[in-house]
Amino acid sequence: MNEFILHVIEQGGYLGIAFLMVIENVFPPIPSELIMGLGGVAVARGTMDFWPLLIAGTIGSTLGNYVWFLAGDKWGYRRLQPLVDRWGRWLTVEWEDIEQASLFFRRHGQWVVFILRFSPLLRTMISLPAGLAHMKHGRFLAYTFAGAGVWNVLLIGGGHWLGRYFEESQQWLDWIVIGGLAVGLAGYLWRVITWKPRRDR
DSSP, rough: OHHHHHHHHHHHHHHHHHHHHHHHHHHHHSOOOHHHHHHHHHHHHHHHHHHHHHHHHHHHHHHHHHHHHHHHHHHHHHHHHHHHHHHHHHHHHHHHHHHHHHHHHHHHHTTHHHHHHGOOOTTTTTTTHHHHOOOOOOHHHHHHHHHHHHHHHHHHHHHHHHHHHHHTHHHHHHHHHHHHHHHHHHHHHHHHOOOOOOGGO
């Protein structure tokens, strides 16, 4: 299983990594930890290089977050709320979550765009309040790129360590990859199944 996923990543190359990272930041179930972690394993195997992988993954992460930023910046509260109310189950978010994130953004300032890149739950969600607040595009992109870059360095480093550590025990790496996929998918399905708007609780 692990060999198959690694083969897909290696065949897709750096553009494939960038594309996966865009999707990861737009659609919830695909974890960046798995994408960039396996990229780190590929670095350990010598089939990918650290710097191109880091740049491709960080650009992809930045572009994916920019999608949500543009949605907030261009659509605004009035046009965005009906979409969230309609598709909130599949996005696993509701309008009250966005309002709370917007309040957090206004209280703590624009620097949280950088800081929250290290938060598994909030690193994508904060992009929408930043757009709704009409943060300057260049500043948003700079903060996002810097934060995503630091996070990706950690993920690649972790994947590289796993690739070297489990080089003689491939079956353990297989189970780690399968477990990561299973946890990500199960978490998303659980949130979809149990999702209920606050007004119906």
